[in-house]
Amino acid sequence: xxxxxxxxxxxxxxxxxxxxxxxxxxxxxxxxxxxxxxxxxxxxxxxxxxxxxxxxxxxxxxxxxxxxxxxxxxxxxxxxxxxxxxxxxxxxxxxxxxxxxxxxxxxxxxxxxxxxxxxxxxxxxxxxxxxxxxxxxxxxxxxxxxxxxxxxxxxxxxxxxxxxxxxxxxxx
Numbered sequence: 001x002x003x004x005x006x007x008x009x010x011x012x013x014x015x016x017x018x019x020x021x022x023x024x025x026x027x028x029x030x031x032x033x034x035x036x037x038x039x040x041x042x043x044x045x046x047x048x049x050x051x052x053x054x055x056x057x058x059x060x061x062x063x064x065x066x067x068x069x070x071x072x073x074x075x076x077x078x079x080x081x082x083x084x085x086x087x088x089x090x091x092x093x094x095x096x097x098x099x100x101x102x103x104x105x106x107x108x109x110x111x112x113x114x115x116x117x118x119x120x121x122x123x124x125x126x127x128x129x130x131x132x133x134x135x136x137x138x139x140x141x142x143x144x145x146x147x148x149x150x151x152x153x154x155x156x157x158x159x160x161x162x163x164x165x166x167x168x169x170x171x172x
Contacts, residue, residue, distance in 0.1 A: 003021075003023055005019075005023060005046070005113045007111045008091075008110065009089050009091035010086070011088050013057070013061040013088045014055065014058035014062060014091070015055075015057040016094075016106075017053075017054050017056060018049065018050075018053040019049045020048045020049070021047065023116065024118050025046060025108040026121055027122045028042050028124065028136065029042050029043050029044075030042040030123060030124065030125045030128055030129040032128050033079075035128075035130075037067070037085075037092055038107070038109070041129075042123075042129075043107055043109070045108065046106050046111065046115075047105060048094070048103070048105065049102065050096065050102055050103055058086070061086050061087050062086065063085055064082045064083065066078050066080075066081070067079040067081070080097055080098060081096065081097035081099075083095050091110055093107060093110050094106040095107075121141075122140065122141050123140055123141070123142045126144050127144040
């Protein structure tokens, strides 16, 4: 059963809500995009239902960026996914990829609702992690890239079974 999550940016210009069947922040992405745009060792995204995303305040302050993939290689291209952020304070709000039009991935850092502590973390893109970034303490599965197949929301890594399957995707 989905729950409502409420979120905002740091300066308060943008406020939003959405329904999520996967409100447990269990997956940490360590890719260079998540590290560079988030200003930290990585980012934790939640799963949400795109059709329920409501911008309650500050739609005019939301900007979108698209990452450059495979920079400085012959395969360089602009990502399909869009990262929405506040144009006033640069808080990353959510990622949307039209490949999975029913999903939206809010950044856990932008969520104001209380979030459950995951029993186990999944760390993705560990091959991209610089030496100074430490993996979280406690039980975890670490993947060099993205694992093959879907992450199952609500299975052992993150609490009660929801029955929803989230595609493992390279957001970008």
